Amino acid sequence: MFNKFKHAAKHCLTASLLLGITNSGFAQETFRIGIVSFMSGQAAESFGIPAVNGAKVLVDAFNKGQAPAPYNKPGIGGLQIEAIYVDEAGGATKQVQELRNLYERDKVDVVVGYVGSGDCLAVAPVAEELKKFLILYDCGTPRIFEDNTFRYVFRTAAHATMDNVAMARYLKTRNIPVKTYSMINQDYAWGQDSRKDFMLSMANLYPEAKPAVDQLPKFGAGQYGTEISALMSQPVDLIHSSLWGGDLQAFILQSAPRGLFKKSQVVLTAADHVLPGLGNKMPDGAIIGARGAYGLMAPASPLNTWWWDTYSKAYNVYPVQAPYRMAQALMGLKLAAEKAMAANKGKKPSTEVLAASLRGSEWMSPAGKVRMALSNGQQAIQDTAIGRTKWSEEKKMVMLEDIQRFAAECVNPPLNVKSEDWLKSGFAGAKCDSKPEAKPDAKTKKAAK
Secondary structure (H helix, E strand, O other), rough: OOOHHHHHHHOOHHHHHOOOEOOOOOOOOOEEEEEEEEEOOOOOHHHHHHHHHHHHHHHHHHOOOOOOOOOOOOOOEEEEEEEEEEOOOHHHHHHHHHHHOOOOOOOOOOOEOOOOOOHHHHHHHHHHHHHHEEEEEEOOOOOHHHHHOOOOOOOOOOOHHHHEEEOOOOOOOOOOOOOOEEEEEOOOOOHHHHHHHHHHHHHHHHOOOOEEEEOOOOOOOOOOOOHHHHHHHHOOEEEEEEEHHHHHHHHHHHHHOOHHHHHHHEEEEHHHHHHHHHHHOOOOEEEEEEOOOOOHOOOOOOOHHHHHHHHHHOOOOOOHHHHHHHHHHHHHHHHHHHHHHHOOOOOOOOOOHHHHHHOEEEEEEEEEEEEEEHHHHHEEEEOEEEEEEEOOOOOEEEEEEEEEEEEEHHHHHOOOOOOOHHHHHOOOOOOOOOOOOOOOOHHHHHHOO
């Protein structure tokens, strides 16, 4: 299946070019989008390829005018979307060159992409230097916008501080006792920031809790025998991890048989995307996040039902974190571009006008409202959710129970306040509503049958 996907990916540029050719042989103007995500390597199977699949099914629906309102106008402003897909594998230096190629050789109007925080940190300054429009659909590190000022670079999803604040709040609202905790996170921007944010959140909500074992394996390590032994050698109440992709799958498959999940409460801040692949090998009772209200934790709405059904029908699996994040990026882009085009008499707007249209905007996604509320309107905030894993023998899938939702203003820093400063202030200005536990909506029940 994967080889078949790679073969198809090689021809996606040729296929997409055909979209702009009429029967008479004359090329029509299209709206060109470069889409970058992992299509090979350890992050591909559970994250990169589902994100690309999400882009493909959504671009197809957009071009046919088959998405629900307000996304039902064909293409973008009447222009067919031409998507060019690029593999994110290969490291930051390679991605900088690929980004330049998309803008300078392929003449794309916008690039939507990037999962790795290291890649985002590398490409964002380049897009800004070139004055080209870039949407980061994922990444986690708050550093991208908190340490830089951009005009042409946006992130249409919340950063990692939200994940760790929500996790600590979940533990506290359920009175889960934590006197000691250990951590295992990847040794690069994403893992380092997640570790720091969780420790600071715990210092606010569990001031007596003491950190114990602190592991920072390399990204893509794959083998965690030594780390697991260290974690098990010092009993603690809680083990925190922001591992993701193939690293997370490997860690779970290697640690669960050794009893790690029975010895301590394990919390995984970015884990929903590995549930379909792991199946009954995912231990019960793990507390997980999805980096947003995604997948089985997505809110009930007509838009979410349409997205769930459309993706599930196309790929025979329900959408998780990555395709949800890709969808909210493309939906935000579509509305912003169409607004800018309407003000430009239906013509393609300049990069400056397009950026101004997305800056500070808000829109509804399958995961709820997305608001470009931070970093001068370049960085999004959104609601999120946390839940517990439970294998259903009847439904033959991992379900999520005891779900709690958190409002964006409760788990994201306020405007003009850096994440670390906000955490050290004790969440000053946070607005937390007491939200009831989520109940599965019709699409979740349908998929679980």
